[in-house]
Each structure stands twice: as structure tokens, then as C-alpha cells.
Amino acid sequence: MAYEPTADSAIPGPAVPDSAVPEEAPVPPALPTDRHTGCPFDPPAALTALTALSDRPVRPLRYADGHVGRLVTGHAAARAVLADPRFSSRYELLHLPMAMEGAPGELPPAPIGDITGLDAPEHTRYRRLLAGRFTVRRMRQLTSRIEEFTADCLDAMEQAGPTADLVEAFARPVPTLVICELLGVPYADRGRFLGLVEVIFDQAADAGARDEAYAGLLRYVGELVLAKRAEPTDDLLSDLAAPAPGPGSGDPAVPGPAASGLSDEELAGIGGLLLAAGLDTTANMLGLGAFALLTHPGQLEALRADPDLAGPAAEELLRYLSVADPLLRSALEDVEVAGELIRAGETVTVSVQAANRDPGRFPEPDRLDIRRRATGHLSFGHGPHQCLGQQLARVEMAVALPALFARFPALRLAVPPEEVPLRERSSIYGVVSLPVAWEEE
Template identity: 55%
Template sequence: MELLPVARKHPFDPPAALRQMAADGPLHPLAFPDGHVGWVVTRMSTARAVLSDARFSARQELRHMPYPHPLGQESPAPAIPGWFLRMDPPLHTHYRRLLTGQFTVRRINRLIPRVEQITGDHLDAMERAGSPADLVQDFALPIPSLVICELLGVPYREREEFQHTTSMALRLDADKQDVIAALTDLHDFFVRLVATKRDEPGDDLLSGLIAGGELTDEELQAIGMLLLMAGHETTANMLALGSWTLLRHPEQLAALRADPGLIDDAVEELLRYLSIIQFGAQRAALEDVWLDGTLIQAGQTVVISIPAANRDGTKFTDPDTLDFARDAAGHLAFGHGVHQCLGQQLARIEMRVAYSALFRRFPGLRLAVPDEEIPLRTDMAIYGVHRLPVAF
């Protein structure tokens, strides 16, 4: 029995040991760093079954972490009020309902011109500064950071503060006290922001939640923290890693340039192919459950490997090939079931706009360093690259 494989031979592929597990079957015993013995799911059908089954809990106090974390595993407490990602119904349903009312089609569609303007402004700045550039700092990180600021009503001048603190909170090799300090700083940031929004409401998501009158300040602060961390770190890493992927798959990039209408399919395929949630989702069995002929005992943690499921050959033909002509629908990049990502449509819009604009503006874009010099985010909970030097 082994720990969850994390070592990658190729930056765009899941670990080879994980792919071998997937080839051998849908469920495998898994050792956890704290000594717990659970399971890892590597097939799409089994993953979707677990994520849609109420007998498997998302509550953080019941789950074990499949990777070493700076905060450790000792007696995890229930999620703080508002941190709905680690809650089950009916409490999760309560928060989800309130947030769904804020993630309206109108609000998301209203952001499209701003996403286009923000993207254009950053490409203008790249062009003025000249070649080379770091596509992470100059493009992939600032665009979703500014978009999430607009959605939540966070002053963009505060971006450096929250970018630093969220990055520290997601590091796997950080000192425990540094992670605690980062989370404390982020909490204090939202204490101030919620107080400001109560006094001076705007046309943003936090102000809308406050106007609803159903949430305490503590709940609003936690929801704000969660949405901020999830809303810019994930999209930023998809933009950077996806851009590198396109540069290393010139035939697919050429197809996209020849047919700009292909961008929707390209985004879905990149989401499937890259799967940046590298450690997957964790669920705890609330009772004994038979799954694909295997008994999952009550209390055991099941890790749903999103990278493995999204490369499942029983779901996708030739799954290790990037192919914009395929139907990538049904991938798990945004999860499945009641916890499916609330902001997925906004993330899709950002990727469609940003990828299209980047490669239209810089038709000669190329890497400025060899592949092996690009630092991978294997030390982070969300996979991607720390830097992506490019020339144009």
C-alpha cells in the first residue's frame, strides 16, 4: 500500500504511478500520512458515484488529508461558519442557495466586457514592456485577481496583500506558523472589508449577501475568503499552464487560430487534460458502502483523483492526447454533485477571453527558456507553474 502518487515525469500528465492505478481498476487502497488507511478512486464512473452519494461526507472533521500539510492532521475541527465547501446538506444547501442567488447569469454576463478590457489592458502592458515577459505575473495571475476583485467588491489596490497570503496558505512546504499567519491576515482583511461593505454597500457579491440579511459577519468573512482563494488561484493556474500546453501542442494551437469558434471546446479539453486540482476531492464514508464490489468501511476517507478520472480511457478515447475535436463534456475539473463549482461559468469566460486574446495579440509567442527550467507548482495544493518566461 502506498501514499497518493505525486511525482510527475511530464508537466502536463498525472503521475505515472497514478495512471497505472487507473489502468488496474477503479478503486485502490491508499495510505495516508497520518497512518489512516483509505481509498483512491481513479475511474470516472466511480468518481461521479461517490461525489453524488450522500453517504460520503465532505465534512473536514471526518476526512483525512492524502498529503502532508503544514497545519497537520491532529483532531481537525468542523469547518468555520460560512466555509460551505467542507460541509454537508442541509447546512451546505443553506449557504449554496444564498450564493446561487448572487452568481446570476446577469451578473456574470455583465462581467464579460470587463474581462475583455482587463485582458486587453494587461496585454497592452506586456507589449509596451517588451519581450521577454513572465506570463504568470504579467498575464495569468492579474487577470483573474482583478475579476474576482470586481465580483466581490475587493479594492484592487489590495491585490498584492491577498495574492501573497493566499499563496502562502496553499503552500505544502511552508512553516506552520507562516500558514497560520497568512490565514489570520486574510481573515483580518475580510473583517475590514465586510465592515466597509455594511457602511458603504456597492453593486457586488458581498454587498448583495449583506443586503439579504441572512448571514453574520463571521459567515460573510469566511465566504469571502473561500471565494477569493478559489476564484483567482485556480483560474490563474489554468491560464498559465494552459498557455504552456498550447505552445507545446502547435497543431492544436493552429486549429484554434484557424477557427476561433473552437475556443469553447478548447477550454473544456484543457480543463480535462490538465486537472490542476492535483490531490482531488476527499470524502468520508458515513456508513459501510459497497462500491464497485469493494467494501468501503464507515469512517474511511475516499480520495477522488480528478487527474486520473479525467484521463479515464473508459470515458474518453485516447485520453492522454490533447484533442480540441473531442467532446470533453463530463470532465470533473469543476467537480460533480452538490459541491460542483459555483464560479465555473465565470472561469470559463476568463479562459475563453484570455487564451483567444493572448494568441491573437502575440502570434509569435514562444517559451523563453527550456521546458525543464519552468518551475512547477508541485509544492502547492493547486498545480500549475510558478513562472512562465515567454518571448514574442
């Protein structure tokens, strides 16, 4: 379906006629995910229609394996679920709300180091260790490096121009270099690191190749842990891997325990988690965010004209695009949310994109407005599992996107917007590629 952007307003979302709204919604067969019709930045049309069927922010949902759980679409109800310790994040208790190729019938427990699939007290122990490493000082240091990485990528893009795939030239390499800096990946190893990353996030690669690449990445992080113990540098992994005083301290051949109390296996798992959480989401936010701004020229011109809008623009794009969706929880006991009783054992699917478009929280939610005060969105989650690296992601967007459009003031899509391939087969939404062009001076 072709669409034409306007100068200052978002591409309109799907409309639901009043005559089509019954009093009660049927139990949907699965979470709607198809975005092939309508605006590529809006939630799936079927999800929008579903949430318009009644004013119930919590409703039944049939899962891929036949389980009947709940779907949460309202902003207040979503916050309530995500903040409540009576809802578990343990993978083995969850059911998938949509069919996913290669997904097991029953989800296994979280691998070692993956704190997103744990509850307190295990989750609390990990989170306290990690939260102390995301310091204001380190974020400030990384800001200057993000500016350098962005400039380097834009230099290479300009030199190779006047056309590019913005995903390959900009959206993926910038956050990859930032993750390398955060973890302390040596410059000489970045080719190996980047090669593994490319396979892991290549949707065209088969599942076996991606699994093998991820295993290779964990092996590499394990090697890096030992190297950091022997020769620590100023990075997050060195902080976590620093040896405790005593025999073997500083000797990679005699690995003593880390002062953090984390095992080598835990450290490798945490490194893999930081990669998955901090790279793929940010890369897709940069790619899809650039796409959104290119199709909303009035918003783009406002960003170019006022550098102070960089932060609010990043926040609004996070809300408007909601690339990481949905979030899953399992009720550990009977809990009432928004007047609905959720039974123990039911899986609850929190639709971030629906909650971020809740008109009760964000007026005119389907309109992209970089001047909007979009704080309070749920794109980083909420509660005990709220994203640890959210400030870093905000800085990456606030630095990289304005720099892109400042360097290339005539940047435009090289294909009609409806021909931009969308990344629909992943839990992280985005664009597969974003062909762009500009006029050479």
C-alpha cells in the same frame, strides 16, 4: 527528462508494459504526486502505473497517518461517490492521502463560511444563498470586464516586453482583478488586496507569513462587509451584506443583521473562500493552459484559426490538466461502489486527474484535442459540492487565452519546456513561473 512536442498530438504519457501488470495491485503507501519524470501535463507516472495494474476503479490506499481508505480512479465511480450524500465532506472526518508540510495530525472542522467542509443541511443553506448570486446577468457583466482586464494586462506586458513571466504578467493578475470586481473591492483598495494575495499564494513564503496574510485578508473583507452595508454597489458581497429592514439598517456603526441571514463572520469567511476557490485555480489553469498550448503548436494554431474553439478549448484544457486534485470524502456508512464495499469511516480519495483520463469516458484521454467534446469532466467536481463559480472560470479561460495568443502571435517559451518550474507542493497544480518571449515589431 527532455521531451519534444509534435504538431498535433500530446506529449506521450508513461507506458506500462503488459509484463509488469500483476492481477492484484498492492496497497500503495500514499497517493502518488511526483511528476518529475514524464510529461508535466500527465498525472504522476506512479498513479498512471497504479491505475493500469487492474480494471478496479476503486482500490485500497494507505494514508499519510497510516489510515487505510480508498482511492477512486474511474470516472463513473468518482461521479457516484461525489453525488452520494452518504459520503461526507466534513474536514474533521478526513485523512490526508499524502504528507503535507505543516498539516495537522487531525484536520479541524471547517472555519466559518467555508462551505466546502460542510454537509447538508448547513451546506445547503449556504449554497442556496450563493447560487442565486451567480446570475446570468452578472456573468454577462463580468465577461465585458474580463475582456477589459485581459487587454490591460496584455498592454502592460507588451509595453514591458519582449520577455515576461506569464504567471506574474497575465495568469495571476487577470483572475485577481475579476475576483475584485466580483466582490466589489474598491479600486483604491486593490493594491492592499493584491499585496495580501501575493503572500497567500507565494510558495516561497513560510507558513506563518501566509497565515498572517490570510488573516489580514479576512479582516479586510470584514471591513468591506460593513462598507457595503452602508453604501451598497452592484456586486456579490453587497447582495449578501444588504441589511434587513429595521434599526441599524445602512448604519455601519449599528450593524444590523443582513437580509441574507449571514453574520459578518460568515460573510468574511465566504469572501475568503471565493478568493481561494476562484483565484488560485483559475490562475494556475491560465498559466498551465498557456504552457500546454505552447508545447502543442498544432492545437494552438487551431485555436488561433477558429475563434469558435475558445469554449471547447477551455473545456478540454480543464479536463486534460485537472489542476485541482484530489477530492476527499468520508463514508458515513457502508457503501458499495463499483463492486467494492467501502466501510463506514474510511476516507475516499477521488483522483480527478485519473478520472478525467479514464479511457472508458474519454477516448484517447492522454491526447490534448481542443476539438474534443470534453463536457462531463470532473475538474469542477460533481454533485452537491460542484463548483459554484464554474461558469465564471470557463469565461475567464475562453476570453483570456485566445486574447493572449492573438496579441502575441510569435509567443514562445524562453526556456526549454523541461526547465519550466512546476508547482508540485500544492493541492493546486500549475507552474511557478512561465518565462516567455516574442519578437517586437
